[in-house]
Amino acid sequence: xxxxxxxxxxxxxxxxxxxxxxxxxxxxxxxxxxxxxxxxxxxxxxxxxxxxxxxxxxxxxxxxxxxxxxxxxxxxxxxxxxxxxxxxxxxxxxxxxxxxxxxxxxxxxxxxxxxxxxxxxxxxxxxxxxxxxxxxxxxxxxxxxxxxxxxxxxxxxxxxxxxxxxxxxxxxxxxxxxxxxxxxxxxxxxxxxxxxxxxxxxxxxxxxxxxxxxxxxxxxxxxxxxxxxxxxxxxxxxxxxxxxxxxxxxxxxxxxxxxxxxxxxxxxxxxxxxxxxxxxxxxxxxxxxxxxxxxxxxxxxxxxxxxxxxxxxxxxxxxxxxxxxxxxxxxxxxxxxxxxxxxxxxx
Amino acid sequence: xxxxxxxxxxxxxxxxxxxxxxxxxxxxxxxxxxxxxxxxxxxxxxxxxxxxxxxxxxxxxxxxxxxxxxxxxxxxxxxxxxxxxxxxxxxxxxxxxxxxxxxxxxxxxxxxxxxxxxxxxxxxxxxxxxxxxxxxxxxxxxxxxxxxxxxxxxxxxxxxxxxxxxxxxxxxxxxxxxxxxxxxxxxxxxxxxxxxxxxxxxxxxxxxxxxxxxxxxxxxxxxxxxxxxxxxxxxxxxxxxxxxxxx
Numbered sequence: 001x002x003x004x005x006x007x008x009x010x011x012x013x014x015x016x017x018x019x020x021x022x023x024x025x026x027x028x029x030x031x032x033x034x035x036x037x038x039x040x041x042x043x044x045x046x047x048x049x050x051x052x053x054x055x056x057x058x059x060x061x062x063x064x065x066x067x068x069x070x071x072x073x074x075x076x077x078x079x080x081x082x083x084x085x086x087x088x089x090x091x092x093x094x095x096x097x098x099x100x101x102x103x104x105x106x107x108x109x110x111x112x113x114x115x116x117x118x119x120x121x122x123x124x125x126x127x128x129x130x131x132x133x134x135x136x137x138x139x140x141x142x143x144x145x146x147x148x149x150x151x152x153x154x155x156x157x158x159x160x161x162x163x164x165x166x167x168x169x170x171x172x173x174x175x176x177x178x179x180x181x182x183x184x185x186x187x188x189x190x191x192x193x194x195x196x197x198x199x200x201x202x203x204x205x206x207x208x209x210x211x212x213x214x215x216x217x218x219x220x221x222x223x224x225x226x227x228x229x230x231x232x233x234x235x236x237x238x239x240x241x242x243x244x245x246x247x248x249x250x251x252x253x254x255x256x257x258x259x260x261x262x263x264x265x266x267x268x269x270x271x272x273x274x275x276x277x278x279x280x281x282x283x284x285x286x287x288x289x290x291x292x293x294x295x296x297x298x299x300x301x302x303x304x305x306x307x308x309x310x311x312x313x314x315x316x317x318x319x320x321x322x323x324x325x326x327x328x329x330x331x332x333x334x335x336x337x338x339x340x341x342x343x344x345x346x347x
Numbered sequence: 348x349x350x351x352x353x354x355x356x357x358x359x360x361x362x363x364x365x366x367x368x369x370x371x372x373x374x375x376x377x378x379x380x381x382x383x384x385x386x387x388x389x390x391x392x393x394x395x396x397x398x399x400x401x402x403x404x405x406x407x408x409x410x411x412x413x414x415x416x417x418x419x420x421x422x423x424x425x426x427x428x429x430x431x432x433x434x435x436x437x438x439x440x441x442x443x444x445x446x447x448x449x450x451x452x453x454x455x456x457x458x459x460x461x462x463x464x465x466x467x468x469x470x471x472x473x474x475x476x477x478x479x480x481x482x483x484x485x486x487x488x489x490x491x492x493x494x495x496x497x498x499x500x501x502x503x504x505x506x507x508x509x510x511x512x513x514x515x516x517x518x519x520x521x522x523x524x525x526x527x528x529x530x531x532x533x534x535x536x537x538x539x540x541x542x543x544x545x546x547x548x549x550x551x552x553x554x555x556x557x558x559x560x561x562x563x564x565x566x567x568x569x570x571x572x573x574x575x576x577x578x579x580x581x582x583x584x585x586x587x588x589x590x591x592x593x594x
Contacts, residue, residue, distance in 0.1 A: 004443050004489060006465065192453045192468055193461040199450050202439040209399065209437075211425035211454040211511060 005198065009190050011319040012269040015312060016182060019272060023175050031168040039167035043239050045279035046174045050181055050232025051252070052259040052271035054225040057185055059257070060266030061194070062221045063201030065121045067253050068128025071108065072101045072226040074248030076233030078135065081147050081243045090155040090164070090238070097234030098227060105226025106219075113218045116204075125250065132248035146244030150237045164238045174235055178272065181228050186268055188224070197221050201266075258296075262303055264310025273312055350413055352377045352515050352545040353429075358397055358407035367393040369569040370407065375515065375562070380541045382548040382556050385566035386589070391549045392434060394566070395519050398547075399431040400424040412514055425454070428514035432507075434523060434549070436500045440493030444484050444503060447492050448475045451510035474510055482506040498529040505536070515545040522552060534559055557581060565589075 023042070030039040051073045058064045076097040083093040112123045135141050142148075152165040155173060162169035188194050196217045199207050207214050237243050246252065255278060256271075263274025281299065285292040307314050351374035359370045368390045375381040383391050396402040398409060400421040409417045411427040419427070439447050449465075452474035460468055479485040482502050487495065492503060501521060508516055521537065522530040534555055537546060541561075550556050556563060556577065563580040565572040567589045573580055580586055 003446070003465065005446065187464075188462065191462050191464060192456065192471070195446070195450060195453070195465070198442065199439055202441045203437065206437050206439065208421035209401075209425060209431055210451050210507075211422050213420075213422050 005195070006190055007320050007323055008267075008316060009186055010323055011316045012186065012267055012312070014319055014323075015269045015273070015316070016179065016186075019269065020175070020179060023171075027168055027171055027175075030171075036167045039171050040239065041279065041283055042276075043167070043171045043174050044236075045276040046171075046178045046272075047232050047235045047239065048256065048259070048279060049272040049275035050178045050235075051229050051256045052263070052275040053178070053182060053185060053268065054228040054232070055253075055256045056260045056263075056265065056268055056271040057189075057221060057225045057228065059260060060268070060271075061189055061197040061201060062218060063204070064116075064218065064222070065257070066112075066124040066225070067121045067250065067257065068124035068126070069225065069229050069256055070248050070250070070252035071124075071128035071131055072105055072229035073233035073236075073252065073256075074128075074132065074135070074243075074245070075104050076101050076230030077236045077243045077247050078141060078147075079230075080234035081150050081237040084150050084153060084237060085147070088151045088153045090153055093153075093238070094231065094234050097230050101226050101230025101233075102223065105223045105230070108226065109219050109222040113215060113222060125253070128248055128253060129250065132245050135248060136245040142244075144245060146242055146246075147237075148242040150241045150243070152241070153238060170239065174239075177235065178232065181231065182268060182272060185224070185228065189268070193217070193220070258300055260310075262300065262310055264313030264316070267310065267312040267316060270310050270312030270316075274310065277311070349377070351375060352412055353381075353398070353547065354408075354410040354413075355398070356408040356410075358394070358404050358409060360393065360397060360402060360405050366569045368397060368404075371566070371569075371571045372407075373564050373571065373574050375545055375547050377545050378541055378543070379561040380537065380546045380548060380559055381562045381564065382550055382560040383564045383566060384550065384553070384556055385572075388568075389566040390569040391566055392519060395431065395517055395547075395549060398424075399429060399517060425511070425513075429517065430508040430511055430513035430515070431517035432504045432519055432521060434519040436497075436504055438492040438500060438504060438507065440491065442492060443489050444492055444495070445475055445479065445488040447503060447507055448478045448510045451507045452478070454511045474512075478506045478510050498525055501525060501529075501533070502536075505533075505540075509540065509544070513544060515547060516540065517547045519549045520551060521548070522550065522555065530555065 026042065051069060055066060055069050058066050079097040079100045080093040083096045108127055111127065112120055115123055136144050152163060154161045154163055162173060164170045189197065196207065196212050200214060200217055204214060233247065236247065259274035259278045260271045262277055263270030281296055282292060285295045353375035356372050357370045358368060359366065360368050371394060383394065385391055397404045400419050400423065403418045408415065411424065411429055414427060416424050416427050439450065449471055452471040453468060455470050455474060456468045479488050484503060484506065487499065492500065495503060505518065505521060522533050525533060530552065538559060540546060560577050563577050564574045565580055565586050572589055573583045573586050
């Protein structure tokens with residue numbers, strides 16, 4: 001069955017493939033030239049892309065703007081750091097970060113999902129700020145300095161292992177994890193459950209009269225988003241060797257929202273493109289002027305004015321047209337004539 | 348099952364001092380068209396909101412197919428087999444016609460399919476196609492619901508309600524704002540529907556009501572004024588004074 005939302009998702013997948021191909025090519029160039037700086041910058045961009053992905057899941061699909069998604073990113077980072085300081089195991093750190101963010105996002109969801117719209121944004125903002133301040137003032141967690149000296153770990157896959165200190169190796173691992181999270185989210189959004197989220201964004205008041213629990217759907221998407229943010233955050237101390245309360249601050253949450261808007265709300269892959277774009281812009285403009293935030297603010301405003309659907313939001317409809325044209329060919333194997341009436345084809 | 352599909356006993360709600368619905372009782376019989384009429388402000392839509400779970404009653408009892416559903420949430424009354432439309436068209440305007448129907452039909456699938464690919468929901472997809480054909484919306488399946496004409500939107504609204512195979516269908520002024528031709532079509536449609544689903548209707552067009560209904564409930568200032576077959580209700584002097592007298 002030809003389905004507009006499935007088609008959009010397919011267009012996103014195509015852009016995801018292009019992204020992975022470009023990332024692999026850049027990794028190869030980086031490895032060949034012995035680069036460290038850009039590979040590690042790229043890895044950081046990917047880690048923040050995971051945070052942006054979780055923001056887009058909430059904002060682009062269920063229609064809930066979270067201004068405090070860095071809370072779960074930060075919790076993931078701190079739990080990962082604490083675990084690695086005790087036991088330098090990648091898998092244990094990921095499992096611990098996942099478990100704790102799961103619990104934290106259930107608690108946060110119970111609070112935040114009592115309200116909608118701008119109040120949801122304010123509650124998520126408030127929750128993140130409160131926890132960030134607590135961390136900022138807790139000596140056991142390094143207080144305002146954060147925690148340093150997190151060991152460089154070996155990431156074992158059965159017989160082989162890759163060092164997190166290896167710029168290319170760790171870049172590839174992070175790329176695989178973030179694209180895995182993208183794949184999982186994209187899959188879920190194209191299931192009946194995912195469509196309930198889309199329906200929430202389109203007309204939340206109608207949803208209960210179709211027999212779906214609004215609360216349950218919102219809760220599930222919130223917890224899933226928290227988990228994605230937490231797992232992404234868990235990678236951060238492995239890359240940088242430290243964590244600091246700034247990871248939970250509004251600037252981090254805000255950057256994720258900006259990434260999503262730059263890349264295109266409700267496109268998923270746009271969050272990843274947007275995040276990479278933002279990190280690259282910051283790095284390039286930051287090397288020219290210390291007032292780089294002003295320049296980024298201007299770019300953001302120009303983007304909102306002239307590309308209100310973001311980069312991917314602008315490009316994706318064109319890809320959809322192509323995919324649709326391809327599907328309309330009579331030889332296309334996956335469509336039967338009964339499913340694709342010629343009369344309903346778009347002009 | 349032979350009892351009434353919907354039993355309403357002394358149902359009531361007040362907003363401040365105003366008794367919007369004041370101890371209303373009636374039954375809706377299986378596979379019949381029961382119509383609620385009354386002047387503006389009589390409490391018809393509020394009654395629908397009480398029945399569908401949008402509002403919680405302060406008093407009384409509500410049974411759907413013999414099961415007590417008093418104060419249940421909209422999702423629960425929906426699961427009990429009650430589907431409702433809205434006086435003001437209430438669709439997913441940013442989604443396609445087909446997706447609006449598929450969303451509604453998805454409840455026919457087992458819960459476990461919620462996390463499987465859409466294509467696995469065979470029953471929901473078949474139901475979607477059936478509804479597109481039955482309501483002659485097939486050629487508009489990929490249009491956004493928001494881009495349809497008013498008449499098509501009203502028809503889609505009924506189709507959405509029906510896609511979940513309800514036992515009872517609540518239609519809140521389905522012909523509201525429709526042309527004469529569309530109104531006649533809708534009347535025909537509702538009569539057809541009542542072969543396999545019980546219909547509870549709010550309607551303003553008196554000609555249509557008398558023509559279509561098996562049973563009429565007249566409301567006035569929150570109370571039930573009279574009920575009975577159309578001819579009996581029409582002859583009732585109290586009804587004539589309160590309702591027909593104004594026309």
